[in-house]
Every structure is written in structure tokens, then in C-alpha cells.
Amino acid sequence: MLRVGLTGDLGSGKSTVAAMLAARGAVVMSSDEMARAMMSPGQPVYQQIVARFGRSIVSADGTLNRRELARIAFDPAQPRIAELNTIVHPAVIAAQADKISALEGTHAIVVIESALIFSAKPQDGRPWRERFDRILLVTAPEEHKLARFVDRAAAGRALSADEQAALEADAARRLREQHKTAEHAAECLVLPNDGTLAELEQKVDLAWLELLELERTHPTH
Numbered sequence: 011m012l013r014v015g016l017t018g019d020l021g022s023g024k025s026t027v028a029a030m031l032a033a034r035g036a037v038v039m040s041s042d043e044m045a046r047a048m049m050s051p052g053q054p055v056y057q058q059i060v061a062r063f064g065r066s067i068v069s070a071d072g073t074l075n076r077r078e079l080a081r082i083a084f085d086p087a088q089p090r091i092a093e094l095n096t097i098v099h100p101a102v103i104a105a106q107a108d109k110i111s112a113l114e115g116t117h118a119i120v121v122i123e124s125a126l127i128f129s130a131k132p133q134d135g136r137p138w139r140e141r142f143d144r145i146l147l148v149t150a151p152e153e154h155k156l157a158r159f160v161d162r163a164a165a166g167r168a169l170s171a172d173e174q175a176a177l178e179a180d181a182a183r184r185l186r187e188q189h190k191t192a193e194h195a196a197e198c199l200v201l202p203n204d205g206t207l208a209e210l211e212q213k214v215d216l217a218w219l220e221l222l223e224l225e226r227t228h229p230t231h
């Protein structure tokens with residue numbers, strides 16, 4: 011089994027690469043999707059977040075108002091994103107570790123997709139280098155990352171100039187939280203997402219061959 015981290019800044023194209031790897035046979039786990047599930051009503055992470063941030067972040071239907079939570083977490087005057095991360099990250103990492111343990115002894119290539127691989131802290135404090143055998147880093151030009159974030163947030167809706175500016179500012183704040191990726195590029199297999207989708211497919215093909223060979227020769231954990 012090979013443990014692979016897939017990371018990159020917001021809007022870099024991580025999810026696209028994750029889907030390509032899944033199509034080639036990887037077992038892919040999305041940290042964002044796991045976190046969203048844990049932030050559902052009735053879940054321990056949900057209860058901890060509400061206890062810490064207050065009922066103002068709860069919508070009428072009982073779900074978290076993620077926009078309000080993000081507004082509080084990324085408030086430039088008093089940011090609380092680190093406080094939120096101390097609740098969510100250890101729970102997600104622990105759940106991923108359980109799923110990975112179930113695959114021990116197989117030839118699976120397990121891919122953990124996360125924007126915060128280098129900064130997320132597990133409960134046991136293990137550094138990321140002990141959690142992964144290889145890191146794939148997806149990069150993209152800054153303007154592409156901003157455009158992808160805005161397009162995804164707009165979901166096909168026409169935006170006013172004020173909405174566009176607000177989303178771009180939100181993206182910039184979030185990108186500042188993810189600045190550690192560039193610092194670790196030398197330790198990663200870098201996939202530049204700066205061309206066409208077909209060109210990205212070719213890069214993923216080469217990366218997949220490298221991962222297959224690494225899994226074949228890698229000692230069992």
C-alpha cells in the first residue's frame with residue numbers, strides 16, 4: 011500500500027487531479043467531503059463547533075450556516091480559523107487513518123486530497139512526513155486559482171461587481187491560509203495545471219506510473 015497526499019492551493023485543480031487518479035484505480039479520500047459530513051447535525055464535530063462559535067452559525071433547519079461560519083473564521087480583525095481547524099482537522103485525520111488501516115496488506119494507492127496537508131495537525135501530533143509516502147502538489151497561476159474559485163462559488167449565476175470583488179477577496183484570504191504549499195515544493199511531485207485538460211491528463215499519467223512503481227518497491231508499513 012502507498013499513502014499519497016494530494017495538495018495544492020484553492021482553485022489549483024486538486025479535485026480534477028483526484029478524479030483522474032480515481033479513474034486510474036486510486037482510493038481517493040477528500041478531506042473537504044469528510045469534514046462536511048462531520049459538520050452535519052448530530053455529529054460530534056458539529057456539536058463542538060456550535061459550542062465554540064455559538065448558535066448564530068446555525069441555520070433555521072439546524073445545519074451549519076457555512077457562510078456565516080467562514081465570515082467569523084476569516085474575520086481579518088479577529089481571525090478564528092485556527093480555532094476552527096483545531097476542531098475539524100484532528101477528527102478528519104483520525105477518520106482517514108482508520109480507513110487507511112483497513113487497507114493494510116493490499117496494493118492500494120490511497121490518495122488523501124487536502125489543501126492543508128502541511129499545516130493540518132492530527133491529534134497525536136505526528137508530522138505529515140510520517141503520514142505520507144509521497145506528496146503530489148498541484149500548482150496553477152494565481153489568476154487561474156482566483157477565477158476557478160469565483161466560478162465555483164457563483165455556480166453559473168451572474169455576479170455583480172460587488173459580489174465579484176467580495177469573492178475575490180475571500181479567495182485571497184483563503185489562499186493566504188494555504189501559503190505553506192509553495193515552501194514544500196522541493197519535497198513533492200509537482201503537477202503544474204497551467205495548460206489544457208488533455209495536458210493535465212498526460213501529467214497525471216506520468217505521475218500514476220511513478221506511484222505504481224513506488225508502491226511496488228515500497229516496504230510494507
